[in-house]
Amino acid sequence: MTFPPLREELRGLEPYGAPQLDVPVQLNVNENPYPPSDAVVADVATAVAEATRTLNRYPDREFVELRTALAGYLGHGVTPEQVWAANGSNEVMLQLLQAFGGPGRSALSFAPTYSMYPEYARDSNTAWVQGKREDDFGLDLDRARAVVLEQRPSVVLLPSPNNPTGTALPPEAVTVLCEAVGDEGIVVVDEAYGEFRREGTPSALELLPRHRNLVVSRTMSKAFALAGARLGYLAADPAICDAIRVVRLPYHLSAVTQAVALAALRHAPELLGRVDQLRQERDLTVSWLREQGLQVADSDANFCLFGTYPDRHAVWRGLLDRGVLIREVGPDGWLRVSIGTAPEMAAFKQALAETMAATRAETMAGTEEGQP
Template sequence: MVAKLDDLPIRDDLKGRKPYGAPQLAVPVALNVNENTHRIPEEVAVDIIGRLAAAVLDINRYPDREFLALRNALANYLGADLKAENIWAANGSNEVLQHIFQAFGGPGRSSLGFGPTYSMYALIAQGTGTIYVDAPRLDRYELSPELIREAILEHKPNIVMLCSPNNPTGTPLSLSCIEAAYEAVTEATGGVVVVDEAYAEFGGNTEVSAINLLEGRERLLISRTMSKAFAFAGARVGYLAADPAVIDALRLVRLPYHLSSFTQAAAEAALDHASTMLATVNDIRFQRDRIMLELKDLGLDPYRSDSNFVLFGGLEDPNGVFEALLAKGVLIRNVGIPGTLRVSAGTEAETSAFLEALRQVLKK
């Protein structure tokens, strides 16, 4: 007899919950989960395959538990005088965030985000027994130092989550907002501030990064990923830059040998070809800005975005538009914000297919 989920003795706070999920459908144009839709260059693929082949010869042995070669490569990529001891990595930035919540959250502790924002923050908080508070944003989903400070002093969180640029809205975040958050949480609880820079490489000014604020702020944590700009979503590599003491804290909660030999080898190869891997970023920015301009021409309302996607409003029936686009082979995302849909910036051909399909749908 097959049991139902409700028949199992799961935790009370998990009953009735749904796991994170986005549609995985076989369609000609998939622009729903903010992937880099460009394939990695052949020369990089060849190097990765060679390193995986070398790694398999020693696959009977555990991988480097401290993944020092990868941490050095990530430190070199980020610059800012960072060293391996400033770097952590895991299977996607979601696991990095889970490590943070395991180390600094937990029962009796709380976290604060500014919604709408990345839905995994609340799910990871829940999974670690951490209270999650969703504070509201300003008009058009913007944030200000004053609003951030007020929310932190009111709720006194142990973990503050700032998504920069924000997912699912694409909203950029100023360094002054991050500075205000750090000052306020220092005053309120002495907790940590986590800046999620998953889409940082797509910003208009890539030097506006929390990486530049690390010095002297031992409780500031910057999460990054190779999934987006590096077109490495299937490899599952996320990483973190922080004070070495933070890295020591994350060691306390990680599983042994959590990064496989294959993951380490593939990521090191990709980082050795960073400039080649990131060659598509400018084109993605161009397609994003093109989408915003053409959406305005269609009478819709795109929100400003420093990411590789655009949230747009002005839709009376977003689910109807979503379904009509899907019927034309174009998959985008309904993130649940009333009157809106979200679309990733794809290749020129994918972007053109989306815009043409949308024109046809809106004419009906």
């Protein structure tokens, strides 16, 4: 027996994580580049100080005040009984797989998609089934429905906007798959980047009254610029929230986490004030990339996927050598860049232009050397 006595299917695997490198421009993990204001910092500090006075006691296990505030923020008639929260949307997803997946059950998504989904399935002993997206990274609804009817998954994971492509789903896609799954499972629409949707792109929250098997998840890490606080949440039928309680760890949301999230929600208009600016910067970036002759996926998120390159790692390395860190993720040949401040995006464009020029020069030199 090899020590440590790890589960056999976990041997040799590397833990998930994007590179954490100290470079001037970090555009690789889809963070909001704008830190909280002094007013938000002061309110959070006061809230944490008050919570600290009670740290000798366990926090509110049901986090009623936070669920009420989250319901108010979501709108669409969502009630506190329909809200659940955990330490980041990652824990929300894992709890869903623990409750509705497991041995003898399967989870399904459509690739390319968020690379953590199969890990949630693995960690909960849930079989992983992967369908395919179309060339434009959308879904052919007839094919998607056929895959669901054939595989009968217990959990369908639909990120909208999708990561890493930024593609948003139309409402009819959610309805088709909810109806295909029926009462045998749940459909999770992961709206981690939902606040960045382009105008006219609806939220799946609008469909909650129609589909009791629908779950819509969100996070405060992106639009709220609160990645360091680790607060994810969902809206669903109260029966789904009650089911998650069975698998949650006791007192899983600390008093400090609850206090920080409540303070942030009090400042929601201010914290979300940069969203329009980031949308505009995203659209400018998409246009610029296309002007360079690159393919770019239509994006409703705070990032964009672009390519394609015969050797994407060389391009990624060229950017890193120039002080810009992006993400080497997605289908072969593609790269993903998070949307930062205007100066950060200017640095990215300059670094990419220089890298592409250097690559072209090397290619031409190699071609000339090979000539007789």
